[in-house]
Amino acid sequence: MNPTKTNRQTILVCFLAALAGLLFGLDMGVIAGALPFIAKEFGLSSHHQEMVVSIMMFGAALGALCSGPMSSSLGRKKSLLLGAVLFVIGSIGCAVAHNMEVLSISRFILGLAVGVASFTAPLYLSEIAPERIRGSMISLYQLMITIGILAAFLSDTALSEGGHWRWMLGVITFPAIILFVGVLTLPESPRWLAMKDKHELAGKVLKLLRNSNKEAQDELNQIRESVKMKQRGWQLFRHNSHFRRSTYLGVLLQFMQQFTGMTVIMYYAPKIFEIAGFSTTHEQMWGTVIAGLTNVLATFIAIALVDRWGRKPILKLGFSGMAICMGILGYMFHSGISNPTEQYAAVIVLLIFIVGFAMSAGPLIWVLCSEIQPLAGRDFGVTCSTMANWIANMIIGATFLTLIDTIGSPNTFWLYGVMNIVCIVLTILFVPETKNISLENIEGNLMRGAPLRLIGQQIFKGIRPDTAAAK
Template sequence: MTTNIISRPIPQTNRQTLLVCFMAALAGLLFGLDMGVIAGALPFLAQEFGLSSHQQEMVVSVMMLGAALGALCSGPLCTRIGRKKTLLIGAALFVAGSIGCAFAPDLQILIVSRFLLGAAVGVASFVAPLYLSEIAPEHIRGSMISLYQLMITIGILAAFLSDTAFSQSGNWRWMLGIITFPALVLFGGVLTLPESPRWLMMKNKSELAEKVLLLLRSTKADAHIELEAIRQSVQMKQRGWQLFRANSNFRRSTCLGVLLQFMQQFTGMTVIMYYAPKIFAIAGFASTQQQMWGTVIAGLTNVLATFIAIGLVDRWGRKPILKLGFSVMAICMTLMGWMFFTGISSLTQQYVAVTLLLIFIVGFAMSAGPLIWVLCSEIQPLAGRDFGVTCSTMANWIANMIIGATFLTLIDTIGSAGTFWLYAALNVVCIVLTLIFVPETKNISLENIEKNLMAGLPLRSIGNPR
């Protein structure tokens, strides 16, 4: 059976599908902008408002609290009003939050506005991968969901470039407010998107679902085959909480989704994105301009390395790339910790530390960054998909909040070396968990994965062909 799957000719991809996926992935651009912009703005915010380390952590982490609540609300919204309208709400929150940050007169208003941005990010991080998994055909599903992660990295890089440009004047309001413009573009773009055919079938709108599939698939035959597969799978209605309570197999997939998101966040990549200038300062780069340009280089590396995932995820598969990425990150964190422990005094040592940091970013961007989102959107059965993805996305932001709210405290408590060694150990744990629990889902339909899960196969085997 495996030989047949490998030798099967790859179907052509409809250009309209690629366009729709690109527009949906724009949500990732806003996600990345909001993640990256705070890195450059934080030193100026701390100076203007006189923020302590704890207050700086609060400004960073309150966005994750909003994101967790946004993700929690997205599941019921997606089920009730659809993927498109929920994404539209997220775009509106992006606009409101970015305007609020730009005009914040004090710390309290800034925190409220960051919370709104977090809610927008939570909605986007839930809906966009889910929508992409339901719109994209299976032979490019991994690449299209990875495109979402690519847009996140581009957003982070754009934020770093913007921060660097405005850092000369110290104008943090423009740093935070410039996000308003792409947020408006996203809002207009979402208006042009079709609704998910799976959601339409769940709402007994089969004619509309057929029209969407005819628009997005290369042939009528492909559209009708997929429509029939969806018709069979949607016979089981969305009943996430009830299914979670009653079905141990669904509990397994939900817990796996939560575990995957914690694995992604505890690699240590989040702290590099949020506190990049601080890390470059620890490495011995004293001036603000050196720190900001170092941050830009880190963001560019993140973007370029994501193309590795897009090119390989549907060729090599999810699991081999994850194992490679976690291994690279563990090695880099270990060596960086050692350098901080022994001391960084010469220019050569500074550049070695930066090189290790960039290799770490490559390891993340080619593996855990995009592939965790791919897997979390693939492993949940249709009847509980909204609930399962809600839980995993909320877990991402809870873990994100923990990381963002503790990094400076860890540095102050156990030192730079101890902090990086801690993350090295966590990456080793991620390798073990990948070997034990993570399935390979390359070239396997969502319906096939669901059948394996509900048949009680071990989690690492639910991606096996039937």
């Protein structure tokens, strides 16, 4: 069998796991259309609206924090199943909420589900997929997030005519049930099985997912070597400076992703289209749909190029494009948008910004965060980076309307433009290129003391191995 071809069973398994991203995206996107109606029914101020939006991110941060130990003890599959159950409970709670308090609690439960999914799904995908398509498969997870956001925007638009915000929030129950059933059919991660000394079962999973018994056996041998170092994340974090470096890099990458400004577009798209001069609910809702569709289509660029161009060049290109677009939008809002031509020009710039994010920071940050952590501390490292994503997400969601009210739209968008420029510098200084490099190779370079930007080389020879790393 052609070693460069990918086993169909592997693609199917990765697709089912990536369904968690669909629920993630639905819960991110649905609030954009529902929020104006919720604010009207419950009489919410800007601060209370920010609270309704950001409470989910608080739950997601907590869910991500708990996901490391849970994923390590219960396994990746059972963790995904628990996430699906929480999605169902939270969605039903949002749909029947009779006041802001019940709605906030339900959004918090949804946040727990999103936190579990955002930790476990990329980790599972990185451990299931062969290295030659690892980036594409983790990008598939991001694609499912964008499809979920688009589906939420379409659903919101269809239901907005009658102001049916409860259906907007409750419809997520149905894909959550599908996710639960789909995850029941998944195999457990072979790496997790090997960590639990179930090497025979790990071998059976790999034979199912790889093109030949030889390929499966070779990978199992690699995994056996790497799992000799047991998970001891907190201990490793305290005593090993190299692991601290990879953990800090994962946290930094997630803050970089969130502070691009994309999050506010997803949560507050109708408000942004209102600022751009589109005054009716109909125009604002269809604007969000176009934004969501652009997000989906542009993610295919990342899937196509991530394992060909590499992670780092695409990130630099994406951050550059987003910085320019935020600068232009800030200037347009400063000058004033007074006619349809300027309105549509602002929309085009906004869509180019979305393309920049969807082809770069959107999927590739998750790819990198799943690749850079050594096995002995992977659950801990990915937990920290995923929790950082939601803390940053919460900060953005809880401050956007306040920034608009205090410093104005132009300065707010210029601020995000500056943040994207900072991200370019950080990418150049610290982000490694991990294309076509095994997780074991990346770990070896990290623990030898290679600079972070160089841990993606085949074998880094610039420094002698750090014997303390293996202690």
